[in-house]
Amino acid sequence: METYNFLKEELVKVNRDIFSLLSDTKSIARMADDSFADWEKTCNGIRRQITEEIIRVAVVGPIKSGKSTFINSLFKGDYLKRGAGVVTSIVTRIRSGKLLNAKLLFKSWDEINADIEQALVLFPSLSWRSESDRFDIRRKKERIDLQQALDALGTEHLITRDARNVNSVLLTSYLKGYERVQAVILADNVTRHYRDGSFAEHRDFVGSETLAVYLKDVQLEINTGTIDSNIEIADCQGSDSSNPLHIVMIQDYLLTTHLILYVISSRTGLREADIRFLSMINKMGIMDNTLFVVNCDFSEHESLVELNALIAKVKEELALIKTDPEIFPISALFNLFKAQPEHLSPKDGLRLEQWEKESALTVFSDQETERFKSYVYQKLTRERYALLLKNHLERLGVIAAGIDQWIYINQNLLSRDADSAGEIISKVAQHQESVKRMKTVIKNTLDGAVQKMQQKLKSDVDRFFDIRSGKVIKDVVEYIRSYRVSYDEYGENLKSTGFSNALYLIFQDFKHALDTYMAETVNPEVIRFVRTEELWIKNHLDSIADPYHLMVQDALSDYNQMMKSFGIINRAQAWQKRIRLPDLESIKNQMGLSLPPAVASLRYTAKIKTEAVLRLGFYTVVKLFKRLLKKPIQGKEEVLALEDGVLRMKRETEKSIIFLFKDYRENIKFQYFLKLIEAVSNNLYEALLDRFQAYVTDLSNMVELVSQKRFDKEQASEILKEMELTARQINQRIDAVREKIETIN
Numbered sequence: 001m002e003t004y005n006f007l008k009e010e011l012v013k014v015n016r017d018i019f020s021l022l023s024d025t026k027s028i029a030r031m032a033d034d035s036f037a038d039w040e041k042t043c044n045g046i047r048r049q050i051t052e053e054i055i056r057v058a059v060v061g062p063i064k065s066g067k068s069t070f071i072n073s074l075f076k077g078d079y080l081k082r083g084a085g086v087v088t089s090i091v092t093r094i095r096s097g098k099l100l101n102a103k104l105l106f107k108s109w110d111e112i113n114a115d116i117e118q119a120l121v122l123f124p125s126l127s128w129r130s131e132s133d134r135f136d137i138r139r140k141k142e143r144i145d146l147q148q149a150l151d152a153l154g155t156e157h158l159i160t161r162d163a164r165n166v167n168s169v170l171l172t173s174y175l176k177g178y179e180r181v182q183a184v185i186l187a188d189n190v191t192r193h194y195r196d197g198s199f200a201e202h203r204d205f206v207g208s209e210t211l212a213v214y215l216k217d218v219q220l221e222i223n224t225g226t227i228d229s230n231i232e233i234a235d236c237q238g239s240d241s242s243n244p245l246h247i248v249m250i251q252d253y254l255l256t257t258h259l260i261l262y263v264i265s266s267r268t269g270l271r272e273a274d275i276r277f278l279s280m281i282n283k284m285g286i287m288d289n290t291l292f293v294v295n296c297d298f299s300e301h302e303s304l305v306e307l308n309a310l311i312a313k314v315k316e317e318l319a320l321i322k323t324d325p326e327i328f329p330i331s332a333l334f335n336l337f338k339a340q341p342e343h344l345s346p347k348d349g350l351r352l353e354q355w356e357k358e359s360a361l362t363v364f365s366d367q368e369t370e371r372f373k374s375y376v377y378q379k380l381t382r383e384r385y386a387l388l389l390k391n392h393l394e395r396l397g398v399i400a401a402g403i404d405q406w407i408y409i410n411q412n413l414l415s416r417d418a419d420s421a422g423e424i425i426s427k428v429a430q431h432q433e434s435v436k437r438m439k440t441v442i443k444n445t446l447d448g449a450v451q452k453m454q455q456k457l458k459s460d461v462d463r464f465f466d467i468r469s470g471k472v473i474k475d476v477v478e479y480i481r482s483y484r485v486s487y488d489e490y491g492e493n494l495k496s497t498g499f500s501n502a503l504y505l506i507f508q509d510f511k512h513a514l515d516t517y518m519a520e521t522v523n524p525e526v527i528r529f530v531r532t533e534e535l536w537i538k539n540h541l542d543s544i545a546d547p548y549h550l551m552v553q554d555a556l557s558d559y560n561q562m563m564k565s566f567g568i569i570n571r572a573q574a575w576q577k578r579i580r581l582p583d584l585e586s587i588k589n590q591m592g593l594s595l596p597p598a599v600a601s602l603r604y605t606a607k608i609k610t611e612a613v614l615r616l617g618f619y620t621v622v623k624l625f626k627r628l629l630k631k632p633i634q635g636k637e638e639v640l641a642l643e644d645g646v647l648r649m650k651r652e653t654e655k656s657i658i659f660l661f662k663d664y665r666e667n668i669k670f671q672y673f674l675k676l677i678e679a680v681s682n683n684l685y686e687a688l689l690d691r692f693q694a695y696v697t698d699l700s701n702m703v704e705l706v707s708q709k710r711f712d713k714e715q716a717s718e719i720l721k722e723m724e725l726t727a728r729q730i731n732q733r734i735d736a737v738r739e740k741i742e743t744i745n
Helices: 002-027 037-052 067-075 109-119 140-151 166-181 196-206 244-254 272-284 304-318 332-339 346-357 359-414 418-464 471-482 487-496 499-564 584-591 607-628 637-696 700-707 713-744
Strands: 055-060 092-096 101-106 190-195 215-222 231-235 259-265 290-295 327-330
Touching: 002 037, 002 359, 002 713, 037 359, 037 584, 037 637, 055 067, 055 244, 055 359, 067 092, 067 231, 067 259, 067 290, 067 332, 101 196, 109 166, 140 166, 190 196, 196 215, 244 272, 244 499, 259 272, 259 359, 272 499, 290 304, 290 359, 304 327, 304 359, 327 359, 332 346, 332 359, 346 359, 359 418, 359 637, 359 713, 418 499, 418 637, 471 499, 471 637, 487 499, 487 637, 499 584, 499 637, 584 637
Parallel strands: 055 231, 055 259, 092 215, 259 290, 290 327
Antiparallel strands: 092 231, 101 190, 101 215
16 A cells, blocks of 8 residues: 555645645736636645545455454454444444544434334334324333333244344344433434543444444544555444345445455355345445455364365355455454454463464465455555546646646747737637637537436436336335235234234234345345446446547647747647546545435334224124124134235335335436436536636736736746746656556556
């Protein structure tokens, strides 16, 4: 990273010096006024982008695979709590900083109560609640009543598919953590900082499910390690989480990442949950940016031969999803212990001593660690960073060359008599009118192209999310309609716990199945569609950039020919270089544009239960009449009511799905795609203007000031001479940076 950091700092200095040079033009009274305002705006934008550009790396993997330990080893200290709670869905983001700081964003009361409301839909034993009142955890009686209702739940409500039921865990966590956090939570989201000595306190929140449930976001700043400040590393919730909504949160973060590191424990190898999650990544179209770390547990392996056999097996299995996967067998815990031997407990110190004696394993891990660092350096620096620097460098090169040409022309004018200078200025003014008209033509035609692109995108989005012709919604609706309930499985619950409990269990199974389908099947399809459309935007704008580039070249070529007739040659060749389309990721970061969150879970209401209970009452009355009339009684009233409840549940869910996708469709059109096209086209237009700027600046001020003896010609010449020297030095530095960027590529 040292080379990149040097080049980045050099580019920041070049940008600052160019901005200073533009300011120097104003030292000559009224000569420049606001003629270079556009260039100054460009320099300010480049400064922000260079310093604020974030490269995101996601560390993903199953629970207990060693993700937190791996990240700790990168930052050379125990900063993240290892083995954190498995039910939390927080993506912990880590960056390098000057100070040790944990920034925790807490949910608002409304967000907390909304979470609880959803967990209580069709919840059994709700006789203590009024249907019309929203739950508010701040009311002591409601907390007590809810706790009693949870205590009354049977095992079937607490354990689902051999795992703890997500809703019961959520509700229990909120209740248990309430007393600890009630003084922190406000009506709006609140952020708390835990700096330096209090930094470790943040672990109490992220490491405990009863407190983590109150968090919305966690960001850590760590002042050790060799990670660049522009790199964000995220510790993501386990990819084998039993809660599909956790997977959705990971998906949302993965959309912003430039590199994914998937961690696999050498104790378990690749499991079914890993294959399922990696297949989802593949569907999203981001598998190319994925590397694999086999986190080696030295205590589990007798020899390097045994470890290599496991690695070979993992690679063979991964090859079914990604051709020739890049795998790095590394002991994260060994690296962490080695980085901080003075902070180890006696037990961990003995483990480190024992491992260091097993030279075959430790040397192998060390070699792979170095290979990993080199490979990631190449992925981030040579590919991502080099692209960013090139984009900025080209813009600065055009501006610096333009300033140099402007200085040269003004120097030439000052060396002439008033008549000769006046003739040149008159000709330049005529040509500038032509250039201004050209700018208008370019703006109008570019606006027209953008409108056509926006129409095409709107049509694509409408077609993709269309309920009749679109595949996604049609598939979801079909999934809902074809969902089958085995009522025999719930028969025992009907007998032992009653109708409401059975309906709740059916609802929970249905909701979990649908949420899983949305997370693993629907969201990847939506994301793949978005990435395809983004690629089309880039390619299409790239194709129309060439004609605009030719228009600029023709206009400036005519201008240069005219100036050459007066003996003034063009020294700035930067405008001849092809206009590079702005990087989409940089534009999105600059504009704060992000894809709307992945299609979220559905919001359910208690109407399903109300109607099911009414149907049960109806069937009970029918049963009573049959008894009175001494007609045959089948005794399946509860099952019939359950069937009606499930039918209503499916219908309500189908309506919600259609509404959800309609809302998402409009958001993705107007809040993302249309804004993205406009932002990229504006950036392209500004790049075109950069080339015109030196040629449309008024040259009459200098001659006018000198001819009216309001400014000393020698003084003006001296200022321009100093500016020329500075401009040439800047251009030389730009050439040097460009050459170094080419060498790291």
